[in-house]
Amino acid sequence: MNGKEAADIVRREHKYLCNILKSFVPQHGEFSPCPGMMTTAQQINHIAQTVVWFREGAFGRGFNLDFEKIEGANPRTVTLKEALAELEKQYTSYIDFLERLSDTDLQAPMPENPIFGAAPRLAVLAAQSDHTAHHRGALCVYLRLLGIIPAMVYQE
16 A cells, blocks of 8 residues: 555545534534533544544654543634634645655554554554544434434445
8 A cells, every 4th residue: 555545545534524524513513412521523623633643653653642631632612613624634634644655654563552563554544444433423423413414424
């Protein structure tokens, strides 16, 4: 797999997520199914932060496992517009980064870590996709609770 192919995987993941996100309107950003759960905007912001986490984990300094600190970085108050802008910024940056990589770069082992061991860097693509799909599903439930039927994820 080369960088363009890796970027296409992440681009498709982003597209599927955006197919769901387009059903939200600004006032939905503050929606939370029950006290203590993330709002719609926080869910989206969390996905953006995790894109950075996977990128840094595989291609940077390694995985930051201080999850309390990471969660503390997810602002308690974030608007839908801000969260969507952050999501777009992080996916665009990651896709641009991946496009410049060679197959050798993607096959190189990740920095030592307890999550993936010595797996090749490209292994994060599937893990990130799983994480995003998990939150995409949660956001579909949020839409249903708001009385909105989610769009078909895989539509063009």
